[in-house]
Amino acid sequence: MTTITKRVDGLVFPESLRWWNEQLWLVDMYDGKVLVFTPQSSLVETVADVPSILGGIARSPEGIVHVVDKSRRRILALKKGGPQVFADLSDMGTSPLNEMIAAPDGSFIVGEYGFQLNEGEHFRKGRIFRVSPDGSVTLLPGEFAFPNGMAVIPETDELVLAESMGRSLSRLPAFGDSPAQRLVRFDQGHPDGIDVDENGLVWCALVGTSEICCINANGRLLERIKLPSQPYDVCVAGASDALLVATSDAKDTDLARNELPRTGA
Numbered sequence: 001m002t003t004i005t006k007r008v009d010g011l012v013f014p015e016s017l018r019w020w021n022e023q024l025w026l027v028d029m030y031d032g033k034v035l036v037f038t039p040q041s042s043l044v045e046t047v048a049d050v051p052s053i054l055g056g057i058a059r060s061p062e063g064i065v066h067v068v069d070k071s072r073r074r075i076l077a078l079k080k081g082g083p084q085v086f087a088d089l090s091d092m093g094t095s096p097l098n099e100m101i102a103a104p105d106g107s108f109i110v111g112e113y114g115f116q117l118n119e120g121e122h123f124r125k126g127r128i129f130r131v132s133p134d135g136s137v138t139l140l141p142g143e144f145a146f147p148n149g150m151a152v153i154p155e156t157d158e159l160v161l162a163e164s165m166g167r168s169l170s171r172l173p174a175f176g177d178s179p180a181q182r183l184v185r186f187d188q189g190h191p192d193g194i195d196v197d198e199n200g201l202v203w204c205a206l207v208g209t210s211e212i213c214c215i216n217a218n219g220r221l222l223e224r225i226k227l228p229s230q231p232y233d234v235c236v237a238g239a240s241d242a243l244l245v246a247t248s249d250a251k252d253t254d255l256a257r258n259e260l261p262r263t264g265a
Helices: none
Strands: 014-020 023-028 033-038 043-049 054-059 065-069 074-079 082-088 097-102 108-112 128-131 137-139 147-153 158-163 168-173 181-185 190-196 202-207 211-215 221-226 231-236 243-247
Touching: 014 054, 014 190, 014 231, 014 243, 023 054, 033 054, 054 108, 065 097, 074 097, 097 147, 108 147, 147 202, 158 190, 168 190, 202 231, 202 243, 211 231
Parallel strands: 054 097, 147 190, 190 231
Antiparallel strands: 014 023, 023 033, 033 043, 054 065, 065 074, 074 082, 097 108, 108 128, 128 137, 147 158, 158 168, 168 181, 190 202, 202 211, 211 221, 231 243
8 A cells, every 4th residue: 555645735846856864955946946845854845946947956066056947048056155056968958958967977967858849840860968067068878758867777877768758768878888678668658857766766757647656676566556646756755665756737828827836845
């Protein structure tokens, strides 16, 4: 029996959940905030307030948190004096950047939409970039159907990638030295945020079905769990029997309003 407990509400569109040092880091994407939630005290703190739409967050080897500024195609370093531009990808494309994670070598892996989704452009596949610790950017091989959630399998350093518009999860080497291989394709739902647990199982949020699901290393679907609100990301927390899930019932038309709906939790 799965128990669902609401721990935080009043958010707009929480995404990019990260479990660091017994705290949950996340972005409230359309509210332009990087937040930290401490489960022991139920306290939510704002770490950075950025007047933009935010994407993935990742930490450098030195522990500095970086966040994606989606529409400006920049990666910002959150330092004591405020956010600073770490890498600018605006000359390498026009579509928004999206999710970002830290690779085993200390670089960042970041994807792009591939087209202007909110402006009605026709679908085009997106690309994935590697950003080195010095801020230099290289393009990884391949194009992907709306690259979204990403996670690294610790034992192999492989990257698991959610292709939202391909309704699939793919595996590819984090260093891009061989082609991607499809892990699983979903008959229903579009995969969004993902995470890998200590047993190498992939947990995934499915947009359109209000479910999270669990897949093993061979692509076998082990479990589907229905939620009362639409999930967009999952995070394996410190406990072995619990997941943290980001949800929101906001619609695209709601997010275009001046007063944003706070249905996120």
